[in-house]
Amino acid sequence: MAKSKSDLLQGTLDMLVLKTLALEPMHGWGISQRIQQISEGVLSVNQGSLYPALYRLEEQGWITSEWSSSENNRQAKYYKLTRAGRKQLDEEAENWARLSTAINQILKTS
Amino acid sequence: MIRKSFRRLLALFRKDELEREMERELRFHLEREAEENIRRGMRPEEARRAAALSFGSVERTKEECRDERRARWLETCWQDARYGVRILRRNPGYAMVAMLTLAAGIGANTAIFSVIYGVLLRPLPYQDGDRLVVLRQQAPLAGVDNLGFSVKEIGDYREQNQTLEGVVEHHSMTFTLFGGAEPELIQTGVVSANFFDVMGVKPLLGRTFVPSDEAHGAEAVLVLSYDYWERSHHGDPNIVGKVFRMNDRPHTVIGVLPPVPQYPNENDVYMPTSACPARSSEQARSNRGFRLMSAFGRLRRGVPVEQAQADLSTIAGRLQQQYPDFYPATQGYRARADSLREELTSKARPTFLILLCTAGLVLLIACANVANLALARVMRREGEMAVRSALGASRGRLVRQLLTESTLLALAGGALGVLLAAASMGMLVKFAARFTPRANEIGINFTVLLFALVVAVATGLVFGLMPALATGQNLIGSLKSGGAQSTPGSVRQRLRGMLVVAQVAVSFMLLVGAGLMTRSLIKLQQVNPGFDPEKVLVMGVSPNWSKYSTNQQYKDFSQRLVEKIKTQPGVLLAAMSSSYPLDPHGIANGPFNRSFQIEGHPPAEKKLAPQADFRVVTPDYFQAIKLPLVAGRTFTGMDHEQALPVAVINQSLARHRFGNEDPLGKRISFDRGESWVTIVGVVGDARQFGLNREAMDEVYRPIAQAGGGGILLVRTLAEPQSLIRQMRQAIYELDQETAIDHVRTLEEARSESLASPRLTATLLSLFAALALVITAAGLAGVMALSVTQRAHELGIRMALGATQGNLIRMILRQGMSLVLAGLAIGSVGALVLSRLMSTLLFAVEPNDLVTFITVSLVLLSVAATACFVPVRRVTSIDPLTALRSP
Numbered sequence: 003m004a005k006s007k008s009d010l011l012q013g014t015l016d017m018l019v020l021k022t023l024a025l026e027p028m029h030g031w032g033i034s035q036r037i038q039q040i041s042e043g044v045l046s047v048n049q050g051s052l053y054p055a056l057y058r059l060e061e062q063g064w065i066t067s068e069w070s071s072s073e074n075n076r077q078a079k080y081y082k083l084t085r086a087g088r089k090q091l092d093e094e095a096e097n098w099a100r101l102s103t104a105i106n107q108i109l110k111t112s
Numbered sequence: 113m114i115r116k117s118f119r120r121l122l123a124l125f126r127k128d129e130l131e132r133e134m135e136r137e138l139r140f141h142l143e144r145e146a147e148e149n150i151r152r153g154m155r156p157e158e159a160r161r162a163a164a165l166s167f168g169s170v171e172r173t174k175e176e177c178r179d180e181r182r183a184r185w186l187e188t189c190w191q192d193a194r195y196g197v198r199i200l201r202r203n204p205g206y207a208m209v210a211m212l213t214l215a216a217g218i219g220a221n222t223a224i225f226s227v228i229y230g231v232l233l234r235p236l237p238y239q240d241g242d243r244l245v246v247l248r249q250q251a252p253l254a255g256v257d258n259l260g261f262s263v264k265e266i267g268d269y270r271e272q273n274q275t276l277e278g279v280v281e282h283h284s285m286t287f288t289l290f291g292g293a294e295p296e297l298i299q300t301g302v303v304s305a306n307f308f309d310v311m312g313v314k315p316l317l318g319r320t321f322v323p324s325d326e327a328h329g330a331e332a333v334l335v336l337s338y339d340y341w342e343r344s345h346h347g348d349p350n351i352v353g354k355v356f357r358m359n360d361r362p363h364t365v366i367g368v369l370p371p372v373p374q375y376p377n378e379n380d381v382y383m384p385t386s387a388c389p390a391r392s393s394e395q396a397r398s399n400r401g402f403r404l405m406s407a408f409g410r411l412r413r414g415v416p417v418e419q420a421q422a423d424l425s426t427i428a429g430r431l432q433q434q435y436p437d438f439y440p441a442t443q444g445y446r447a448r449a450d451s452l453r454e455e456l457t458s459k460a461r462p463t464f465l466i467l468l469c470t471a472g473l474v475l476l477i478a479c480a481n482v483a484n485l486a487l488a489r490v491m492r493r494e495g496e497m498a499v500r501s502a503l504g505a506s507r508g509r510l511v512r513q514l515l516t517e518s519t520l521l522a523l524a525g526g527a528l529g530v531l532l533a534a535a536s537m538g539m540l541v542k543f544a545a546r547f548t549p550r551a552n553e554i555g556i557n558f559t560v561l562l563f564a565l566v567v568a569v570a571t572g573l574v575f576g577l578m579p580a581l582a583t584g585q586n587l588i589g590s591l592k593s594g595g596a597q598s599t600p601g602s603v604r605q606r607l608r609g610m611l612v613v614a615q616v617a618v619s620f621m622l623l624v625g626a627g628l629m630t631r632s633l634i635k636l637q638q639v640n641p642g643f644d645p646e647k648v649l650v651m652g653v654s655p656n657w658s659k660y661s662t663n664q665q666y667k668d669f670s671q672r673l674v675e676k677i678k679t680q681p682g683v684l685l686a687a688m689s690s691s692y693p694l695d696p697h698g699i700a701n702g703p704f705n706r707s708f709q710i711e712g713h714p715p716a717e718k719k720l721a722p723q724a725d726f727r728v729v730t731p732d733y734f735q736a737i738k739l740p741l742v743a744g745r746t747f748t749g750m751d752h753e754q755a756l757p758v759a760v761i762n763q764s765l766a767r768h769r770f771g772n773e774d775p776l777g778k779r780i781s782f783d784r785g786e787s788w789v790t791i792v793g794v795v796g797d798a799r800q801f802g803l804n805r806e807a808m809d810e811v812y813r814p815i816a817q818a819g820g821g822g823i824l825l826v827r828t829l830a831e832p833q834s835l836i837r838q839m840r841q842a843i844y845e846l847d848q849e850t851a852i853d854h855v856r857t858l859e860e861a862r863s864e865s866l867a868s869p870r871l872t873a874t875l876l877s878l879f880a881a882l883a884l885v886i887t888a889a890g891l892a893g894v895m896a897l898s899v900t901q902r903a904h905e906l907g908i909r910m911a912l913g914a915t916q917g918n919l920i921r922m923i924l925r926q927g928m929s930l931v932l933a934g935l936a937i938g939s940v941g942a943l944v945l946s947r948l949m950s951t952l953l954f955a956v957e958p959n960d961l962v963t964f965i966t967v968s969l970v971l972l973s974v975a976a977t978a979c980f981v982p983v984r985r986v987t988s989i990d991p992l993t994a995l996r997s998p
Contacts, residue, residue, distance in 0.1 A: 030137060031144040049145070050168035053138065057180035072140075074147070079137045 015055050017098060020083060020091040023065060029078040030056060056081060064090050134177055138170055192516035199517060206489060207521060209889075210482045214525025214571060216882055217478030219532030220471040222556075222564040226533060227544050228464050229563070230554035236453050237372050237553060239312030240410075244452035245420060246375075247279070247407040249428070253444035256705075260403035263396055265431070269407065269447070272427045275420040276409035278310035283405045284377050285388065288656055288851040291356040292344065297654055297851035301379035302388040308335070308369075310410045318352035318367030325366075325384045332363040332387040338371040340380035359389055360658035373549040375456055376406055400438050408452065420449040460547035462951055463872055469945075470625060470879045473618050475571065477883045480611045480618075481890040483575035486518060487608055488897050490579040511580040518576025519569060526568030530556065533564075543875070546868040578607065608894050609930055615887040616934025617941060619880070620971055624942040626880035627963040628949060628956055629873040635955040636866055642798035642807065643693055644738035648858035649832035650692050651839065653824045656849040663819045667753075669847070670821045674730055676846055680838060682829050687733035688821040690726075693800045694861045695823075702801060703808050710769060711779040711788060722769050724761070724809040725800065726782075728820040733812075734760075734795055736827045737858065744776045744793035747814040757789040757817055764797045765809035780811070789813065802865055804954045825858075832857045872952065884971070888978040895927050896982035903989055910991040919986045927979035935968060 022028060022036045033056075034049050059065045064087030072078035083091070142163050149159035167173075200207040235241055247269065249259040261269075261281065270279040281304045289296045308320035316338065325333050336351065345351055354365045363383070385391045396402050411420055428447040432439040439445035490497075497510055534556050545551035653673065660666045670688045677686040691698050703725035710722065731747040733739075742763055751758050759780065766775045779788040797807030815821050824843075828835050836855055843850050856864075899906070906919055946958035956963070 029140070031141040034141075035148075048168055049141065049166055050170070050173040051176075053173050054176035054180050057177045061180055072144075074144075076140065076143075077136075078140050078144075079133070 014098070015051065016059060017091065017094040019052070019055055019059060019081075020064065020087055020094070023081055023083040024088065024091055027080045027082040029072060029080050031078075033081070059087070062090075063087075130181070134174060138167075138173065142167060142170075189512075189516060192513050193520060195513065196517040196520045200520065203489070206485060207524075210485055210521050211525045211528060213478045213481050213886055213889075214522055214568075215528035215532060216886070217471075217475035217529070218522075218526045218564060218567055218571065219529030219536075220474050220879060220882070221468075221567055222526075222530055222560060223533035223536050223540055224464070224467050224471045225563050226537070226556055226560040227540055227554050228468055229557075229559055231460050231544060231548050231550045232457050232464065234553060234559075236456070236550075239314075241312065242451070242453060243277075243411040243413070244311065245276075245409050245411060245417060245449040246452050246455045247409055247424065248448045248450065249403075250446050250448060251443040252446060253442060256443070258406075261405045261407045262400050262403045263391075263405070264398070264400040265403070266405060266407050268431060269409075269424065269427055272430070273409070273420075273423050275412055275415045275423040277412050278306055279407055279409045280304045280307040280310045281385065281405045281407050282307065282376065283388075283391065284379055285390065286654065286853075287358050288654055288849070289356050289358050289381075290656075290849070291354075295656070295849050295851045296344065297652065297853040298340070298380040299378065300388075301374075301377075301382040302385055302391050303382055305384055307382070310408070312410075313369060313372055315367040316370040317349070318365070320367055320369075321382075321384050326386050328386055328392075330384070330386055332358070332361050332383065333366045334358075334363045335367045335369060335382040336365060337369050337374065337379055337381065339378070341368045344380075359387075360656075361387075363387070371552060373456065373552065375452065375549055378549065400435060409449065417449055417451055424449050456550055457548050460544065460550075463547060463868075464544075466625070466949060466952065467872075467875060467879075469948075470622060470876060473622055474879050474883050474886075475567070477615050477618050477886050477890075479571055479575045480615045481886050481893075482518075482521070483578045484608055484611050484890050484893060486514075486575060486579040487604055487611075488893065490514070491604060491897075514580040515573060515576040519572030522568045522572030522575070523565075526564050526571075529568075530561065530564050533560075543868075543871045546871070578611075579604075605898070608897075612887075612891055612894055612930045613934040613937065615890050616931050616971070616975065617938035619883040619887040620935055620938025620967065621942045621945055622876075622880040622883045623967040623971060624938075624946055624963060625949060626873070626876040627967045628946055628953055628958065628960060629869070629876045631960065631963055632953045632956045633866065633869050633873045636803050636869060639799065639803045641693065641803060641862065642739065642796050643858075645694075645858035645862045647828050647830075647832055648737060649826040649828060649835060649839065650695075650854070650856055650858055650861065651824050651826075651836075651852055652822060652854040653688075653843060654822060654851045654853075655847055656851075659847075659849070666821070667816060667819060670730065670815055673824065673843065673846055674732075676842055677824065677826060677839065680835075680842055682835055682838070683826055684829055685732045685736045685827040687730045687736045687825045688815055689729040689733050689823050689825060690820050691800075692823055692825060692858065692861070693737065693798045694802070694858070694865045695800075696861065696864060698800060699802050699865060706782055706811075708780045708782045708811070709785065711781070713769075722809070724765055724811045727810060727812050728815045728818045729812050730815050730821075733825065736825045737798075739798055740796040742794045742796055743774075744791070746793050746795065747812075751814045752816045755817075757787065758792045758814065759789045760793040760795055760812040761791055762795055762797050762807065762810040762812075764807045765811065766794050768809055803862070869952070869954070884974055888974050891927065891931070891975055891978040892982050894930075895923065895979050896985070898926070899923060899982060899985050906986060906989055907991040907993075910989065916987050920983055923983045923986065924976075924979055927983070928976065931972065931975040931979075935971065939964065939968075 018037050019033055022033050022040075025036075028036065030052055031049075034052050056065070056067075060067055060081070064084055065081045066084055067079050067081050069077050070080050072080075142160070145163035145166065146156070146159040149162050150156060154162060164170075236244065238244060247261070248257075249261060249265065250257055251259055263281075266279060266281045273279065283302050285300050285302060286297050287300050289298045303321070305321040305323045305326040308315070313320070315335070318335075320335055321333070324330060334356070336345070341347060341351060348354075351365050351368060355362045356365070357363070369382075390396060390404065396404060409420070411417065424447040428445060432441075432445050537555065541551050541554050544554055655666070655669050660669050674686050674688055677683060691704075704727075705723040706726040707721040707723050729747070731749060731751070734741065734746045744760075746760055747758065761775060769775075770778065775791045775794060778791050780791065781788050795812070797810075799805060799807055800810070801808065824839075826832070826835070826839065840852055843852060909919060910916075942964070943959055950958045
């Protein structure tokens with residue numbers, strides 16, 4: 003894997019998945035593509051690690067899933083954000099903003 | 113939350129389907145990625161490889177996904193359980209002891225809960241039984257709790273109330289039933305036709321009463337109770353239509369009741385009001401003061417008891433205004449409605465709740481004991497835990513393993529406990545029957561099983577959690593030294609000490625409870641009843657009333673009976689009376705009080721006329737039960753109908769009503785001065801209505817003058833039981849159609865009157881003994897382990913010159929300090945808790961010093977023994993080996 007690509011911080015993957023699903027319901031492959039595209043390839047989602055995250059989020063009730071036909075007319079499992087998921091996303095985004103500001107601050111001053 | 117667990121449970125069954133779904137989802141991903149790669153210009157072969165590469169290990173992803181799905185939780189549980197069973201099988205001793213201890217604890221609780229559920233919690237087995245109320249008329253100023261109802265009064269309440277759906281009447285009489293092998297005296301409930309409909313009881317066989325059965329001159333019909341049908345007719349399925357003779361008319365059986373609790377008393381058969389000679393008499397129907405009946409009602413839907421109460425009070429007020437003669441202001445008058453359910457169970461409540469507390473405490477002790485055992489075992493398993501932890505088991509996983517093991521043990525113990533409870537059911541039902549008519553509803557049913565399950569699981573968690581939490585503090589350390597006794601585990605040792613203290617404290621409380629109950633029982637047994645119950649036979653004797661319908665005929669029968677019995681060999685004295693001391697019916701129903709006035713004592717305004725329990729007897733009655741004569745004379749054959757009407761009173765009445773005056777020669781009247789009887793004697797007081805109740809005021813009249821009777825008393829030379837057959841024979845010789853019932857000795861009646869305190873004391877003592885044994889075992893275990901663990905240290909001490917005596921004393925002191933701490937805490941607890949028992953105690957204070965001291969001594973000596981036995985092992989320690997071992 004290229005060095006310039008950052009590994010994902012633990013826990014941030016969940017947030018990214020939620021954020022991606024906030025735009026529209028999507029299947030697993032689509033989510034991984036979307037994250038890569040939007041981050042312009044900086045973030046590489048290990049495609050395998052995406053699925054446990056999806057199962058975890060579903061277990062927690064933040065997303066739900068259902069089978070429907072995909073862009074190439076095949077059956078795919080689509081994930082959708084729930085109301086609780088949307089709340090969770092807001093919280094995590096806020097936390098993230100606070101954390102990153104703090105870290106930026108530290109990096110600037112020292 | 114529930115939906116989530118449900119889904120997980122479902123997931124366990126849908127495992128294959130979920131697997132397939134996951135497979136499909138991942139395949140879709142890989143194919144989609146490959147397609148994308150092809151679009152970017154790769155060859156198909158290459159595209160698939162690249163896709164697989166960028167995905168990583170599919171199997172690992174799957175496994176991780178499975179982990180996320182919490183259905184795994186149950187799977188691991190199952191794994192833990194299998195592992196737990198293997199471990200326990202390897203430690204059969206520990207498993208057995210723990211299981212038996214828990215079985216005792218859970219069994220005791222299940223048994224007592226089954227009683228509480230059957231009697232106190234479960235709805236009445238009548239349809240909508242919670243809407244049934246007992247109606248009552250009271251004269252509060254006269255201290256009369258239940259006046260009874262007359263036909264007229266029931267009619268008034270039935271017509272005037274706004275809150276009740278139906279009002280029914282009931283009274284109970286004994287009649288002789290002919291048609292079986294012997295004439296049979298049967299308890300007959302006389303009820304209005306709507307009785308069973310309002311009560312909500314559907315017949316098991318045939319039908320219950322309809323209004324036409326109650327019409328004047330209707331054919332006489334009977335409904336049998338379930339018990340009587342089973343007992344006397346062996347559950348004959350063709351009983352409906354059978355004809356019996358009763359009160360000199362044929363009675364046809366029309367139905368059989370299901371087994372439901374009967375209130376206010378157990379009846380053998382039921383008949384409609386029109387068939388009862390007493391109830392259909394002119395006097396009963398027209399005299400407002402002829403209060404023979406009790407009344408029940410069913411609340412209209414949605415009406416609370418309070419509203420019915422207000423409604424009845426309004427009617428009562430109206431009646432009092434309308435008929436002041438029948439409701440004298442001096443006695444007060446009010447009407448009450450009380451829930452039937454409350455009525456059926458109020459007597460049972462205190463005893464049962466105390467038993468439940470006791471059983472709960474026993475379970476706590478059992479829990480503490482097993483927790484202690486488990487702690488000791490965990491200490492020895494430190495190594496295993498450390499290895500598992502090093503191999504990657506999380507702390508949570510280890511704790512769960514321990515919890516699973518303890519829950520398994522508790523479930524096994526619970527199953528055994530349920531068997532124990534089921535085995536004790538017969539005894540419990542008999543016990544409960546002394547307090548409530550609902551005893552027959554007690555049994556092991558679904559709710560009771562559920563209770564046992566919940567208790568078992570909770571128990572497993574409680575005693576498993578303690579060692580589990582004490583685990584894994586220093587796993588690495590224990591791995592290093594690799595031995596079971598490497599860490600002294602001072603935290604754990606302290607925890608074990610605290611458990612012992614708690615056990616001793618709770619045992620002490622239980623022992624105090626049992627001690628108080630036992631002392632109270634002993635006091636009851638020592639009470640001088642005022643008469644001599646030894647060698648007296650008692651039997652209820654009823655002739656065929658249709659042959660002895662007049663007073664004179666019946667008096668003649670009584671006299672001939674006494675004469676005949678007197679001449680039988682082995683008989684010292686024979687007498688007839690209306691009742692006898694400690695008669696169970698008397699105890700249940702209280703005194704038969706009649707008001708009277710004393711000549712020369714003008715009835716005080718606004719004050720209640722004097723009352724006394726009224727008894728009729730033949731002359732030899734007093735001697736037969738050895739009731740001492742205090743002054744004057746008792747009755748003789750000269751006190752016949754034409755002679756001067758006479759009475760004998762007891763000391764209590766003499767003291768209350770005559771004070772310093774000499775009652776002999778004074779005259780009293782029971783009919784407002786129309787006729788007078790002269791007091792000719794004073795006899796001693798007898799505890800007629802229970803050994804725990806003071807004697808009542810009593811008036812005795814000779815049967816020859818006042819009529820009545822019904823009970824035959826025989827003082828015998830030898831054991832009274834041996835004469836029963838001979839007495840029956842003699843009575844049948846006099847008249848074949850005589851019914852005999854309630855045969856017992858006076859001693860049996862005395863003993864029976866103590867049955868419920870005796871049973872309560874026995875059960876409490878049993879529980880306390882169980883607690884003591886469990887505690888002693890726990891203490892011995894802790895001491896034994898402490899000796900083993902300190903062998904090294906003890907060896908050093910010995911090498912440095914400590915004698916065995918020194919060491920034993922040192923360890924004993926340590927053990928006994930735990931016991932003393934427990935004792936101190938227990939005494940405080942016992943002082944608080946025993947107050948709850950005060951209603952059950954007789955002549956013993958809840959903080960009775962003797963009990964507290966005795967119990968302390970018992971507990972101390974048992975504890976000392978329990979400490980000493982394992983500590984003696986110190987003597988087997990060889991300082992050399994002890995020093996060499998690590």
